Every structure is written in structure tokens, then in C-alpha cells.
Amino acid sequence: AQSVTQLGSHVSVSEGALVLLRCNYSSSVPPYLFWYVQYPNQGLQLLLKYTTGATLVKGINGFEAEFKKSETSFHLTKPSAHMSDAAEYFCAVSVIKNTGNQFYFGTGTSLTVIP
Amino acid sequence: NAGVTQTPKFRILKIGQSMTLQCTQDMNHNYMYWYRQDPGMGLKLIYYSVGAGITDKGEVPNGYNVSRSTTEDFPLRLELAAPSQTSVYFCASIIGAWGQGAPGGYTFGSGTRLTVV
Numbered sequence: 001a002q003s004v005t006q007l008g009s010h011v012s013v014s015e016g017a018l019v020l021l022r023c024n025y026s027s028s029v030p031p032y033l034f035w036y037v038q039y040p041n042q043g044l045q046l047l048l049k050y051t052t053g054a055t056l057v058k059g060i061n062g063f064e065a066e067f068k069k070s071e072t073s074f075h076l077t078k079p080s081a082h083m084s085d086a087a088e089y090f091c092a093v094s095v096i097k098n099t100g101n102q103f104y105f106g107t108g109t110s111l112t113v114i115p
Numbered sequence: 116n117a118g119v120t121q122t123p124k125f126r127i128l129k130i131g132q133s134m135t136l137q138c139t140q141d142m143n144h145n146y147m148y149w150y151r152q153d154p155g156m157g158l159k160l161i162y163y164s165v166g167a168g169i170t171d172k173g174e175v176p177n178g179y180n181v182s183r184s185t186t187e188d189f190p191l192r193l194e195l196a197a198p199s200q201t202s203v204y205f206c207a208s209i210i211g212a213w214g215q216g217a218p219g220g221y222t223f224g225s226g227t228r229l230t231v232v
Contacts, residue, residue: 009155034220043119043205043223044158090157103148103221107157 002027004091006106014114019063019078021109023091026072032094033074034103035065039087047089050074061085086113117141121206121224128196128231136191136227138206146209147189148173148221149181151202158205164189196231203228 007022025031032051036044048059055067061084065076074091091106122137140147145166150158150173160173164183178200180192189208193200207221 036220036223041226043225044207044221045223046220049220103160105150105158107155 002031002093002095002102002104004093004104004106006089006091006109008109009107010110010112012112012114013081015083016080019076019081019085019111021076021089021091021111023065023074023076023106024072025074025091025093027093027095033065033067034092034094035059035063035074035076036090036092036105037061037087038090038108044090047076081111081113083113083115086111119206119208119222119224121204121227123227124225125228126230128193128229130196130198130231132196133192133194134196134229136193136204136206136229138189138191138224139187140189140206140208140222141187142208142210142222143186144208144210144222145186147183148207148209149179149189149191150205150207151175152205152226153202161191161204193229198231201229201231 003026005024034049035047037047038044047063048057050057050067058064063078067074089109092103094103119140148163149161152158159175161179162181164170167183167186170181170183183189204227206224209221
């Protein structure tokens, strides 16, 4: 069975501080991992993804994430928070089934950036 | 390129009414999905389709129906609206499975906010 756990439903950081959003997953097969961002009243946008290859992946807006198989984690980081980073962030795992891709989403982490 | 288009953006329904949430994509994606998003619950898969004429249930299909007569359209039908169906609904699409050269990741619509009173 596949599942995604995001630790912390709300995270607050000061502008310019490090952003760390945690994601752990369970998967019976090698996973494909994603981070999505959702701004108010909008759909989800892909931030970054891990499929194969390099375990440190870089995404848009200065975000990056590292796939750590031994820890079953895919934490999202950004060295310096900007006010525009305030949004909801979702971690997701994708597995391939007979009928195609199946995505499983975490419950989301709301990021607040304090001026 | 419009991507994934959802209509309407907002709707208020009375208990027992029915409605159809529309979803259209112009990217020639094979796979389409309907999710609902509730506060603190993440996204739950309602139905999905891997191609025209093929649909299947997701995690929370009760109270909903879908059809996929064309590659572009994947409407979601609520037959007898209930307060528990108050939610934000997202349609998403992806070109196909990884083995078919999928670029990775969904393309999401901007959502339909539904309130049942």
C-alpha cells in the first residue's frame, strides 16, 4: 500500500529564513515523488519531481528536495523564504498500476511567511 | 494552450439537486482524474479515466458518476447532492503512464468550489 505523510499541517518561517517541509512515504514499489504548490483559489502546480537518477532534485522558485530511500523521505527545502512562497504545499507519490498512474497525496502543509 | 479547464468555478446547490461539473483538456492527455479537496484532508481521488470509454472508481466514488466519451472531456455528475459533498473539486490530466514517455506530474484545473445547503 502507498501513503504519504506530511509532518506539520502549518509551518511559519520568517522572510529570509530556511524553509523545510517534511514528507515521508510508504510504497511497496520504487516510488515517483512530487511536490505541488497551491496558491489561494488556484489549482495545484508542479514544483518538482523525482523519478530516477540524481536524488537531489531542483524545482521552480528556488525549491529543492532530496530523495532518501533509507529514510523514506522527500523533504522540501528552500534556503531563503520569500513572501510569495506563502501557499499550501502537497507531497505526492505515484505508482504505476495495471490501469495507469495512481497518485497519492499528503494532507498538505500550509506555509506562512512572516515579514 | 488552455490546459485543463473547469466550469463552473463556484456553485451553490440545494440538497437533492443534481449538477454536472465540466472538465476539458486540450493537451491530448489520455489520463484524467477527479479529486475533491477538503480542509486538512488533502486530495481524495473520486474517479479516473485512462482513455475514452474507460472509467474507474477511485477512493471516494459514492454519490458521483463520470463518463468519458471523448479524449478531451471528463464530466463529473452529482445526482442527489448532499451536504457531505461540499468541497473543492479538481480535475487533472496526464499524458499517460511513465512507459509512454509521460513528462511527469499532473496538470490541474483551477477547481470548482461547491456548496450544498
